[in-house]
Amino acid sequence: MRRPGVAIVKDGREEAESAPRRGRPRSIETTNAILESAxxxxxxxxxxxxxIDAIARHSSVSKMTIYKWWPSREALLIDAFLHHAAKMLPLPPASAGSPAARARRHAAAYAEALQGEFGKVQLAVISECISKTGSAELFYARYLQFRRDALVDMIAAGQKDGSIQAESPPENLYDAIYGSLFYRYIFGIAPITPGYARSLVDLVLRPKG
Incomplete structure (x- = not known):
């Protein structure tokens, strides 16, 4: 089920979408310019x-347009992060192999992304949400929920076909993988490598074979 704030496009990629629009439909080019500038x-x-002033100058789009399309600065920043993540960390399609293989690939890509600007921006956006609203609920609602649900469904499919032998609820398995990666990243406990992420997936999911 598609959640508010996300439009699903070809190949399972997700793109940011604001609250219901009024008046003239927004331009894809203008939307992309705003998100990429942010x-x-x-x-x-x-x-x-x-x-918002800086984003308007950088994208050559009026502040009025930005305020009309996003309910808050925080929502825009999250959608900008989502827009980038959809290109950098696309959700693995069913044609990309078994659920466990897709989970390994995605977790490894996430671990690698955390080491660069992607990780710093993600942490900054989450921190901004917490400082402004007292929780990261907005980040979860506009960004994480859809991606988490999609990967949970993928893990559940692997449990159903027998390729994933772990018996815990798929939500718990997802959280064990990605929660561990983010925990290590935030506190700098140990280096996070793609190899570690793949091993973590195998440890948690117990893929058959």
Whole structure:
């Protein structure tokens, strides 16, 4: 089921979509310019400098248009992160192998992404949500929920066909993998490598064979 704030496009990729629109339909080119400008500013100048004014100047789009399409600065920053993540970490399609193989591939890609600007931007956006609203619920609702649900469904499919032998609820298995990766990243407990992520998937999911 598609959640609000996300539009599913070809090949299972997800793109940011704001709340229901009024009036003239938004331009895809203009939307992309805003989202890409917001992410670029977060990655290069930091979150504090990524104001609506700065995004408007960088994207050559009026502030009025931005405010009309996004309910808050935080929502725009999350959608900009989502837009980038959809390209950098696409959800694995069913044609990409067994559920366990797809989980290994995605977890390894996430571990690698955490080591670069992607990880810093993700942490900054989550921190901004917490500082403004007291929780990361907005980040979960606009970004994480859909991706988590899709990967949970993938794990459940592997349990159903017998290729994944772990018997815990698929939600718990997902959280054990991605929660562990994010926990290690936040606290710098140990290096996070693609190889470690793949081993973690095998440890948690216990794939057959």
């Amino acid at each position: 992410y670029a500013l977060m990655a290069t100048t930091g979150l504090a400098a990524t104001t």
